[in-house]
Amino acid sequence: MLELQALTRRFDTTTAVDGVSLTVPAGQMLGIIGRSGAGKSTLLRLVNRLVEPSAGRILAEGRDVTALHGWALRAWRRDCAMVFQQFNLVQRLDVLTNVLVGRLAHQHGLRRALVLLTGTFSAAERAMALAALDRFGLAEVALQRAETLSGGQQQRVALCRALMQAPRLILADEPIASLDPMNARAVMEALRQVNRAEGITVLVNLHHLDTAREYCDRILAMQAGRVVFDGRPEALDAARVRDVYGITEAEFAAEAAAAQQRAAVA
Ligand SMILES: Nc1ncnc2c1ncn2[C@@H]1O[C@H](COP(=O)(O)OP(=O)(O)OP(=O)(O)O)[C@@H](O)[C@H]1O
Numbered sequence: 001m002l003e004l005q006a007l008t009r010r011f012d013t014t015t016a017v018d019g020v021s022l023t024v025p026a027g028q029m030l031g032i033i034g035r036s037g038a039g040k041s042t043l044l045r046l047v048n049r050l051v052e053p054s055a056g057r058i059l060a061e062g063r064d065v066t067a068l069h070g071w072a073l074r075a076w077r078r079d080c081a082m083v084f085q086q087f088n089l090v091q092r093l094d095v096l097t098n099v100l101v102g103r104l105a106h107q108h109g110l111r112r113a114l115v116l117l118t119g120t121f122s123a124a125e126r127a128m129a130l131a132a133l134d135r136f137g138l139a140e141v142a143l144q145r146a147e148t149l150s151g152g153q154q155q156r157v158a159l160c161r162a163l164m165q166a167p168r169l170i171l172a173d174e175p176i177a178s179l180d181p182m183n184a185r186a187v188m189e190a191l192r193q194v195n196r197a198e199g200i201t202v203l204v205n206l207h208h209l210d211t212a213r214e215y216c217d218r219i220l221a222m223q224a225g226r227v228v229f230d231g232r233p234e235a236l237d238a239a240r241v242r243d244v245y246g247i248t249e250a251e252f253a254a255e256a257a258a259a260q261q262r263a264a265v266a
Contacts, residue, residue, distance in 0.1 A: 001023060002058070002060055004056065006055065007053055007057070020227055022220065027200070029191075029201075030204070030219075031212035032205045032206070033209060034223060035255055038224065041174075045171075045173075046058065047203065048076065048082060049073060077105075079169060080169045080170075081165045082172075083158050085173055085174040085177045086178060087155050087157070087158045091145065091146050095143070099129040099160045105164075138153060150183060151179050152180075152182070155187045156190050159187070163194065169201045169203065174205050174206070175204065176206070176208075204216070208253070209253065217232075
């Protein structure tokens with residue numbers, strides 16, 4: 001179970017996340033929605049401490065994550081795999097190696113240095129990476145350079161890399177914002193599969209309400225750093241959207257489409 005207690009992050013005059021309190025049961029698929037600048041990315045990055053809180057606490061199974069440092073913080077970050085909007089693969093490397101990179105989180109000291117220098121992973125690790133790729137229909141492209149793959153394929157490779165960390169939590173920051181609808185669907189299906197099959201908790205930032213409704217157990221809507229809705233997807237109907245955001249669902253969707261277009265050309 002993940003618990004956020006009055007979590008706050010300020011950047012100069014902006015309060016990106018403003019006193020967010022929330023409990024996420026293990027195995028939940030939580031969709032976080034909000035207009036641009038609502039604080040979604042900052043919230044995710046607070047969870048794995050890529051961004052440090054200005055105030056508040058994060059607890060994981062009762063343990064104070066906010067107080068961790070050194071190896072314990074590294075172990076927490078390994079528990080929280082991150083999936084990014086732009087995939088963040090090494091384009092000139094082959095797909096299999098990109099996936100194996102996720103395993104580096106489990107290597108330390110001399111062994112890690114050796115792997116980094118020589119790129120030699122064990123047969124067991126390579127088999128694990130291939131199995132992950134195979135699960136998402138990507139085994140055939142394992143030896144191709146990442147740059148030869150479509151965006152949707154690249155994002156699924158990034159998910160395989162995340163799984164190599166053997167995470168407890170996946171933090172997916174706008175994972176489908178740069179993808180066309182078909183690829184977006186494939187990536188959301190893959191995320192759901194991982195959530196359902198392994199019971200990995202997923203926190204996923206989304207621009208599209210419909211996607212959040214279709215795939216998530218629960219939706220958190222943010223506005224100006226605050227939680228303005230937290231509940232079952234079906235409770236966030238058109239009337240509630242208007243209530244919460246002061247715009248219609250169609251306007252919300254149009255904004256999301258514009259954001260998606262900006263992401264695609266970025
Ligand atoms: N490193 C930073 N320095 C200064 N301001 C920041 C920083 N990161 C985020 N912010 C500000 O905090 C607010 C929330 O940003 P955040 O990226 O978390 O929102 P978001 O909901 O993810 O938006 P988007 O959907 O556009 O990615 C914004 O006003 C943003 O400009």
